[in-house]
Amino acid sequence: VEITFAETQIPGVCADSYIIERTWTATDNCGNEDVATQLVTVQDTTEPVLAGVPADVTVECDAIPVAASPTATDNCDTNVDITFAETQIPGACADSYTIQRTWTAIDNCGNDGIATQIITVQDITNPVLAGVPADVTVECDNIPSPTTPTATDNCDLNVDISYVETQIPGACADSYTIERTWTATDNCGNEDIQTQVITVQDTTNPTLVGMPSDVTVECDNIPSAATPTATDNCDNNVDVTFTETQIPGVCADSYIIERTWTATDNCGNEDVQTQSIIVQDTTEPILVGVPTDVTVECDAIPAAASPTATDNCDTDVEITFAETQLPGACADSYTIQRTWTATDNCGNAGNETQVVIIQDTTEPVLAGVPADVTVECDAVPGAASPTATDNCDTNVEITFTETQLPGAC
Numbered sequence: 583v584e585i586t587f588a589e590t591q592i593p594g595v596c597a598d599s600y601i602i603e604r605t606w607t608a609t610d611n612c613g614n615e616d617v618a619t620q621l622v623t624v625q626d627t628t629e630p631v632l633a634g635v636p637a638d639v640t641v642e643c644d645a646i647p648v649a650a651s652p653t654a655t656d657n658c659d660t661n662v663d664i665t666f667a668e669t670q671i672p673g674a675c676a677d678s679y680t681i682q683r684t685w686t687a688i689d690n691c692g693n694d695g696i697a698t699q700i701i702t703v704q705d706i707t708n709p710v711l712a713g714v715p716a717d718v719t720v721e722c723d724n725i726p727s728p729t730t731p732t733a734t735d736n737c738d739l740n741v742d743i744s745y746v747e748t749q750i751p752g753a754c755a756d757s758y759t760i761e762r763t764w765t766a767t768d769n770c771g772n773e774d775i776q777t778q779v780i781t782v783q784d785t786t787n788p789t790l791v792g793m794p795s796d797v798t799v800e801c802d803n804i805p806s807a808a809t810p811t812a813t814d815n816c817d818n819n820v821d822v823t824f825t826e827t828q829i830p831g832v833c834a835d836s837y838i839i840e841r842t843w844t845a846t847d848n849c850g851n852e853d854v855q856t857q858s859i860i861v862q863d864t865t866e867p868i869l870v871g872v873p874t875d876v877t878v879e880c881d882a883i884p885a886a887a888s889p890t891a892t893d894n895c896d897t898d899v900e901i902t903f904a905e906t907q908l909p910g911a912c913a914d915s916y917t918i919q920r921t922w923t924a925t926d927n928c929g930n931a932g933n934e935t936q937v938v939i940i941q942d943t944t945e946p947v948l949a950g951v952p953a954d955v956t957v958e959c960d961a962v963p964g965a966a967s968p969t970a971t972d973n974c975d976t977n978v979e980i981t982f983t984e985t986q987l988p989g990a991c
Contacts, residue, residue: 583608596691598626598658626691630656632664635685635697643677643705643737643770654687654695662687676769677705677737705770709735711743714764714776722756722784722816733766733774742767755848756784756816787851788814790822790843798860801835801895801928805859812845812853821846834927835863835895867893867924869901872934880914880942880974891924891932899924914942914974946972948980 586607594600602622609615634652641647654662665686673679681701688694713731720726733741744765752758760780767773792810799805812820823844831837839859846852871889878884891899902923910916918940923933950968957963970978 583610585609594624596626598624598690600624626658626689626693628657628689629693629695630654630659630662630687630689632685632687632695632697636699638700638702640702640704642707643703646681646701646703649683650699652685652687652697656687656689656693658691659689662689664688673703675705675771677703678770679703705737705768705772707736707768708772709733709738709741709766709768709774711764711766711774711776715778717779719781722782723814725760725780725782728762731764731766731776735766735768735772737770738768752782754784754850756782757849758782784816784847784849785851786815786847788812788817788820788845788847788853790845790853790855793843793855794857796858796860798862800865801861801863802865804839804861807841808857810843810845810855812847814845814847814851816849817847831861833863833929835861836928837861863895863926863928863930865894865926866930866932867891867896867899867926869922869924869932869934872922873936875937875939877939877941879944880940881944883918883938883940886920887936889922889924889934893924893926893930895928896926899926901925910940912942914940916940942974944973946970946975946978 586609588605588607590603590605592601592603602624604620604622605617606619607615607617632652632654634650636647636650639647649666649668652664654664656662665688667684667686669682669684671680671682681703683699683701684696685698686694686696711731711733713729715726715729718726728745728747731743733743735741744767746763746765748761748763750759750761760782761777762780763775763777765773765775790810790812792808794805794808797805807824807826810822812822814820823846825842825844827840827842829838829840839861840856841859842854842856844852844854869889869891871887873884873887876884886903886905889901891901893899902925904921904923906919906921908917908919918938919935920938921933921935923931925931948968948970950966952963952966955963965982965984968980970980972978
């Protein structure tokens with residue numbers, strides 16, 4: 583009898599968990615068959631095993647071992663995947679902490695083997711300062727700049743160096759003692775402290791530089807106060823004070839300004855200098871907005887304008903106004919002269935005039951004159967009383983005449 587064999591693999595939930603289906607078929611000479619099947623269920627429930635995980639250890643912060651490279655074996659998986667995680671658990675300071683290193687071996691079916699190493703890290707060693715200068719006595723214009731010491735430490739590769747400068751007063755501001763203190767502090771608060779003492783003194787006056795000369799100016803051209811500087815052998819930021827006094831003159835915009843600068847150094851040494859500015863005003867103000875001359879009907883006289891005035895000095899120029907009427911040919915025909923005068927604080931005056939010529943060329947208008955009429959001789963109407971209006975005359979005079987012309991009888 584001929585026997586044939588077939589094997590089929592049915593995938594499962596993972597690479598090493600599946601079903602094998604094995605089938606045998608017996609066939610005789612006439613094609614009659616007998617088929618038999620075996621199912622082999624394959625599974626993986628065994629965790630892989632890590633080897634080479636180092637033991638827990640306590641070390642100085644400058645002696646932390648590198649992470650190991652453990653291996654892993656498994657009953658099925660010949661190439662077990664190993665993952666690594668490192669967690670740092672803070673301690674009392676930056677260089678005193680715990681490192682937890684965990685390796686996890688995971689086979690094809692997710693079975694995992696976990697192993698952990700605990701590394702306890704500590705730092706108890708002080709840093710060391712280098713390059714702190716020695717004590718010195720100097721003039722106040724020869725104070726050395728602070729140096730920049732360095733520091734080394736067994737763990738901290740970037741040691742924090744703080745600098746404090748304390749000035750102990752002496753006889754004056756530039757006669758004193760400087761104490762410069764450098765403190766090197768590592769991540770765990772271990773310190774090295776060193777101090778330099780500098781004795782400083784000063785006796786020289788400052789000098790003002792950039793003082794302007796005396797000057798005479800118009801009141802609209804007063805220069806801004808200068809900003810003199812001062813030099814000193816010791817004080818790099820000499821105190822310069824400024825006072826300005828105004829001495830009245832003959833008018834509000836004619837006076838004298840005295841500007842005084844005083845340079846005082848830290849020890850009270852002074853340089854005092856003064857500039858005198860003679861201020862005057864000889865310029866007339868200028869009127870703006872005065873209307874041009876005009877000829878108008880007597881019922882269209884424009885209202886007086888309100889010109890403004892500008893001045894080189896006076897910001898509130900006084901403007902006066904005068905209006906004069908000159909008689910003309912009749913009551914409603916005349917001339918108006920309007921004059922504006924702008925006067926500044928020092929009596930400089932500018933004036934402008936507008937001439938308004940008024941005329942009346944418009945006839946009045948009668949109202950109420952009755953229409954022509956034909957009546958019987960015993961019904962002649964009485965004379966009417968018309969009224970009259972005019973563009974200028976509010977009381978128009980009306981005269982009346984009556985004439986009788988003869989008829990047929």
